[in-house]
Amino acid sequence: MDTLDILEAESVHVLREVAAQFKRPVLLFSGGKDSLVLLRLSEKAFRPGKFPYPVLHIDTGHNFEETLSFRDQTIERLSEQMIVRRVEDSIQAGRAQDETGPYPSRNRQQSVTLLDAIREFGFDAAIGGARRDEEKARAKERFFSYRNAQGGWEPHQQRPELWNLYNGRIHLGEQMRVFPLNNWTEFDVWSYIKRERLEIPSLYFSHQRTCVRRADGSWLPMSKHVTPPPGDLVETRTVRFRTVGDMTCTSPVFSQASSLDEIIEEIRTAEFSERGSRADDQRSETAMEDRKREGYF
Amino acid sequence: MDQLRFMTAGHVDDGKSTLIGRLFLDHGKILKDQLQTIERASRNQGKSETNLALFTDGLKAEREKGITIDVAYRYFSTQQRKFIIADAPGHYEYTRNMVTAASQVDAAVILVDATRGMAEQTRRHAWLIHWLGVRNIVFALNKMDLLDYSEKVFREREKEIIDWIKPIAHGLDFTLMPIAALKGDNILRPSPDLNWYTGKTLDQWLHETPARSFPAAKYPTRLSIQGAVSTIGDSENYTGTLASGVLTIGDELHVAQDDRIIQVQGIWKSGQKTDQVQAGEAIQISLSNGEKLSRGQLLEEPEYPTKKSNRWLVEFCAMTDDSMPMDTAFFARHFTSETPASFECIDETLDLRTLQWAPTEHATLTSPQIGRGVLSFASPITADAFGSIPGAGRMILIRESDHATAVAVLLKEALPDTIS
Numbered sequence: 001m002d003t004l005d006i007l008e009a010e011s012v013h014v015l016r017e018v019a020a021q022f023k024r025p026v027l028l029f030s031g032g033k034d035s036l037v038l039l040r041l042s043e044k045a046f047r048p049g050k051f052p053y054p055v056l057h058i059d060t061g062h063n064f065e066e067t068l069s070f071r072d073q074t075i076e077r078l079s080e081q082m083i084v085r086r087v088e089d090s091i092q093a094g095r096a097q098d099e100t101g102p103y104p105s106r107n108r109q110q111s112v113t114l115l116d117a118i119r120e121f122g123f124d125a126a127i128g129g130a131r132r133d134e135e136k137a138r139a140k141e142r143f144f145s146y147r148n149a150q151g152g153w154e155p156h157q158q159r160p161e162l163w164n165l166y167n168g169r170i171h172l173g174e175q176m177r178v179f180p181l182n183n184w185t186e187f188d189v190w191s192y193i194k195r196e197r198l199e200i201p202s203l204y205f206s207h208q209r210t211c212v213r214r215a216d217g218s219w220l221p222m223s224k225h226v227t228p229p230p231g232d233l234v235e236t237r238t239v240r241f242r243t244v245g246d247m248t249c250t251s252p253v254f255s256q257a258s259s260l261d262e263i264i265e266e267i268r269t270a271e272f273s274e275r276g277s278r279a280d281d282q283r284s285e286t287a288m289e290d291r292k293r294e295g296y297f
Numbered sequence: 298m299d300q301l302r303f304m305t306a307g308h309v310d311d312g313k314s315t316l317i318g319r320l321f322l323d324h325g326k327i328l329k330d331q332l333q334t335i336e337r338a339s340r341n342q343g344k345s346e347t348n349l350a351l352f353t354d355g356l357k358a359e360r361e362k363g364i365t366i367d368v369a370y371r372y373f374s375t376q377q378r379k380f381i382i383a384d385a386p387g388h389y390e391y392t393r394n395m396v397t398a399a400s401q402v403d404a405a406v407i408l409v410d411a412t413r414g415m416a417e418q419t420r421r422h423a424w425l426i427h428w429l430g431v432r433n434i435v436f437a438l439n440k441m442d443l444l445d446y447s448e449k450v451f452r453e454r455e456k457e458i459i460d461w462i463k464p465i466a467h468g469l470d471f472t473l474m475p476i477a478a479l480k481g482d483n484i485l486r487p488s489p490d491l492n493w494y495t496g497k498t499l500d501q502w503l504h505e506t507p508a509r510s511f512p513a514a515k516y517p518t519r520l521s522i523q524g525a526v527s528t529i530g531d532s533e534n535y536t537g538t539l540a541s542g543v544l545t546i547g548d549e550l551h552v553a554q555d556d557r558i559i560q561v562q563g564i565w566k567s568g569q570k571t572d573q574v575q576a577g578e579a580i581q582i583s584l585s586n587g588e589k590l591s592r593g594q595l596l597e598e599p600e601y602p603t604k605k606s607n608r609w610l611v612e613f614c615a616m617t618d619d620s621m622p623m624d625t626a627f628f629a630r631h632f633t634s635e636t637p638a639s640f641e642c643i644d645e646t647l648d649l650r651t652l653q654w655a656p657t658e659h660a661t662l663t664s665p666q667i668g669r670g671v672l673s674f675a676s677p678i679t680a681d682a683f684g685s686i687p688g689a690g691r692m693i694l695i696r697e698s699d700h701a702t703a704v705a706v707l708l709k710e711a712l713p714d715t716i717s
Contacts, residue, residue, distance in 0.1 A: 001577055003300045003379055008567060012579035013538045016523040020592055020633070044568045045536070045579070049526040132370040136355025139369045142397075155356050156366050159702045160393040160616050162400040164538070165630050165693045169700035183381060185372045276330035285338060286357045 004192055008044065011180035013164055014143050015045040018125055018178050019052040021168030025125040025178075026118075028297060029055045029082075031067035031074075032244040033200055034129030034181055037189055039078065040196055041180060053127070054081040058113050060106040061088045062225055062246035070201045085117040102227050103220065105248045107280040111295040115151045118175060125168070125176040128297040133185045135275050137289035141179055149173040151295035177297055186274045187267055194260045203241045206258040210236050223247040242267075242274055249280040299508040300379040304368075304398045306426060307408035308416035309387035312439045314365055316408065316478040317384050318349025320500070323485040326373045327352060349479075353384040366391055368398040377504055389418055392425070392665035393616035396705055399426045400691075404433040404506050406499070411438040411475065414454055415461065420649045421665065425614060427465050428667075428707070430684065433506045434471040437499060442477040446490040451475050464652040470506075474499065516576070516686050517601035518542030518550070521632030522594045526581060534565070534581040535590045540632065540688045542598065544580070545573045550596040553603050553679035559596070560585040576687075593634030595679050603679045604711035608641065611672045612683075614705045615662035617696070621703065623660045627694035629674060629706070636674045638694065643670035662704065671712065683707035 001009070018025050027042065029035045042051050057071060075082040087109050090096040095116065096109040118126060132139045142161045147153060159167055168176055181189070193200060210222040213233040220226060221239075225248050228234060239252035240263075253272075257263045267274075275281050281288055288296075305313040318335075321327045327335070331352070338360060339348040353369040354360055365386040373380055383398035399405065405426045409415055415423075426434065436458055444450050455473050462471065475483060475491055476499055482488035485500045497505070519540040525533040548561045563583040566574050574580050584590070597603055615621070629638035640662075645654040647667040654669060662668070683690030684707075694704035 001575075003298065005567070006300065006577065009538060009577060009579040013523070016536050016579070017633075020524045046526055047568060048528050048534075133372040136353075136369070139353070139355050139371065140367050156358055158367055158394075160397045160693075160705070161702070162397060162693055162705055163688075163691050165632075165691065167630070167693065167695050167700065167702045169628070169695055171700065183370070183372075187374075271328060272330045273328045276328070285334065285360075289355070289357055 004188065004195060007184055007188055008041065008192070010164075010183060011041045012045045014166070014178065014180040015042060015127070017166045017168065018127060019046070021166070022125040022176070024121065024123050025053040025127065026056045026121070026123045027051070027053050027127045028129070029057050029071065030129070030245070031057070031063070031071040031201065032129070033189055033193060033204065034131065036074070036198055036200060037181065037184075037192055038127065038129050039074065040198060043078070051080050054083050056083045056085070056117060056126070058110045058117070059084050059086045060110050060246050061086065062106050062223075062248045064201070064203055064244065064247055066201050066203055067244060074199075083117070083121070085113050087113045089113070090116060102229050103214065103248060104225065105246065105280065107246060107249050108291060108294075111291065114297070115295045118151065123175065124170060125178055126297065127178045127180065129181055130179050130297060131181045131184050131186075131189075135281060135288045137286070137292055141182060143179055143182055144168055145177040145179065146170070147175045147177055147295070151175065153292045155289065155292075187264070190260065190264050190267060194264065201244065203244055204263065206238055206240045206255050208236055209239050209252060210234065211239060211252055219251050221247050221250070221252060243278060245278060245280065249278060251278070298374070298377070298379055300381065301404060301503065301506065301508045302381040302383070302402045303404040303406060303503065304383040304385050304402045305406045305408060306385050306395060306399070306422040307387055308410065308418040309364060311387065311408040311410045311419070312478045313387060313408050314350035314353045314384055316406070316437070316439070316476075316484070317371060317382060318352035319478050319481055319484050321352060321371070321373060322349065323481055324373065324375065364388060367394045375504070378508070380503065387418060389665070390618070392421065395422055396425055396429070396614060396616065399429045399431060400705075402431060403508060404503075405431050405435070407434060407436050408439050409436055409454065409458070411440050411450060411454055412443050414457055417649060420461065423462070424465070424647070424649060424652065424667070427469060428612070428614075432468060432470055434469060435499070435502050436471065436473045437476045438473065439476050439478050441475045441482060441491065442480050446475070446488070448493040461652070472496070472502065474502070516541040518544055518548075518596070518598045519603075519681070519686065519689070520544065520550070520596040521634070522590050522592055522596070523633050524592050525590070528583070532583070532587070533589070534583050536579070536581050537633070538579045539574055539576050541576045541686050543573060543575050544582070549599065551599040551602060552590070553595040553597050553605065555594075557588070558599065559588045559590070593632075595632060595634070603681050605677050605679045606711035607674045607677045607714055608712040609672050609674070609678060609680075609708050610669070610710040610712055611692075612669050612707045612709055613662075613667070615666045615668075615703070616664050616705060617662075617701055617703045618664055620661045620663040621696070623662070625662070625703075626697040627703065628697060629672065629678070629692055629694055631678055631680055631692045631708075636676055636678060638672050638674045641671040641673040643668050645669040672706065673715070677714070678708070680708050680711075682709055
């Protein structure tokens with residue numbers, strides 16, 4: 001077994017434990033590369049049967065148009081069940097509030113919609129594509145990560161997790177977040193996408209795009225959600241996206257990489273980390289931990 | 298390229314997190330934005346030098362207190378090898394998180410503060426790592442810079458460790474080396490200040506120590522069923538991860554729990570039909586003659602059966618902060634099966650100074666107590682003793698009341714059944 005085989009076997013084992021230990025699991029799907037890998041691993045784990053869980057997409061309203069159409073095609077090709085819940089509806093219902101200013105983000109608001117959806121359907125486990133190598137708070141995650149009845153993470157008192165014996169026992173109202181890709185690196189994900197010939201949104205490949213440079217020097221794609229103040233530079237550049245989140249928090253990277261091999265080479269020699277391009281992580285030093293405590297995945 | 302999963306362990310403040318920061322920095326694997334973040338945080342702490350420990354201490358509480366609370370996992374690769382690193386906490390009260398890390402690795406770097414020698418917590422870590430079956434261990438005597446790189450002190454510490462470890466040294470591949478993690482001495486490069494030392498650098502050791510190799514064909518086949526996947530009509534495939542041995546189409550296997558012999562008709566791995574699979578692979582199988590299986594059933598090679606009993610002699614490490622009475626009700630998880638269980642007796646605890654088991658009168662369990670006793674199960678457990686087959690004899694006890702993962706257990710010996 002090579003390293004990808006070992007990672008695949010570990011993840012498939014985890015997915016099958018979810019299927020066996022929970023009554024109503026769900027798979028969180030963003031349309032990004034990591035959740036696409038999760039779908040392929042679900043096929044490996046459960047075909048020729050159906051997935052033992054539906055796929056849930058939290059539509060922030062700030063998604064790239066392309067991610068949404070890609071999402072719909074992918075789920076249709078797999079003939080699996082998809083649930084979509086919208087941050088817009090949470091805002092209309094007064095459950096969440098939009099940010100104001102020139103660059104509003106809905107990153108934080110999506111935790112409200114996610115927790116509401118979990119309650120609405122009674123999900124007891126939510127599978128996510130987060131990886132330990134992405135971010136310092138995620139580096140602390142278990143495979144089965146316990147969440148209290150409010151959906152919050154208590155990082156200072158996590159359950160021990162030994163070998164591959166996963167403890168999925170929870171009380172009514174509590175939930176588990178499950179991270180089958182914990183041990184995958186960004187490099188592993190791209191190597192697997194190549195090996196499995198996975199289709200991915202073209203946002204990941206080099207293209208021309210109108211972008212805006214903000215006063216702090218960071219870049220965002222231009223979109224209808226932002227209103228750059230005078231002084232912020234709007235320019236067309238050759239870019240790609242290294243992670244795909246919302247248009248309002250995902251910075252493009254300047255890149256000529258237009259094939260999987262070029263992307264893999266670019267990552268191998270990268271001087272900056274993957275989530276260095278995520279504005280949602282840069283808001284404070286503990287931005288990810290804070291959001292995870294609130295129920296973000 | 299192969300992959301080594303290793304951990305750092307040792308007493309609090311002996312330099313575990315600093316060592317990992319140093320290893321990444323010297324390999325050029327701390328990326329620009331990560332380094333900026335660490336430098337900014339170091340300044341916020343009022344430090345003039347970059348605090349490398351901040352590279353792995355990712356939680357707010359960890360940065361505030363300057364300690365590691367839970368395991369941080371870090372990933373990097375060189376031309377020769379991929380590494381998964383578990384940076385474990387040193388504090389006594391977080392021993393359970395160290396145990397979590399130790400259960401996942403092939404090798405361990407145990408840091409010892411050379412200015413002080415082995416602390417009790419260092420002994421606890423070293424013993425638990427060995428107990429969990431990690432065979433490749435290096436004792437890195439750190440902070441040699443504070444001792445003017447003295448060979449004399451190093452030799453004293455070396456003797457102290459070798460004398461202490463003797464009772465458990467059989468089968469261990471352990472070595473000792475001097476380092477100074479803060480300065481980078483003997484991490485990637487040999488240090489001119491340690492010219493009396495002619496052994497490996499830590500980086501060399503990490504590259505040369507044997508990586509995970511899944512148990513080969515010589516071990517008996519064990520497959521614990523995870524679940525079923527429906528196929529065409531009303532037939533089913535069964536899923537599981539092959540724990541040991543090999544499995545070939547046509548093999549006859551014994552169902553340990555109900556004494557049936559079943560025959561494997563088809564095997565799939567990674568979505569592909571295949572003729573043979575080996576330990577470590579996550580597979581599906583179909584059975585001849587419409588035989589059925591359910592979750593938790595253990596398939597075994599008929600010539601090499603498991604032991605079966607509702608009473609097992611066990612060794613354990615308790616992992617809850619509160620103290621549990623001996624009659625605490627647990628769910629015992631062994632492979633994919635779960636069985637109600639409780640302790641019949643707790644006979645002995647480990648003396649970390651002498652590494653001898655001593656009789657105990659304690660009838661309670663509390664973290665991080667290490668003991669020996671008898672576990673009694675509601676229905677018989679079919680298992681192999683820990684150490685007899687790679688991966689065998691591992692168990693966790695989940696407390697029934699609050700579902701805490703409460704005790705780490707190694708099954709040592711099947712005892713005669715009680716008369717029911």
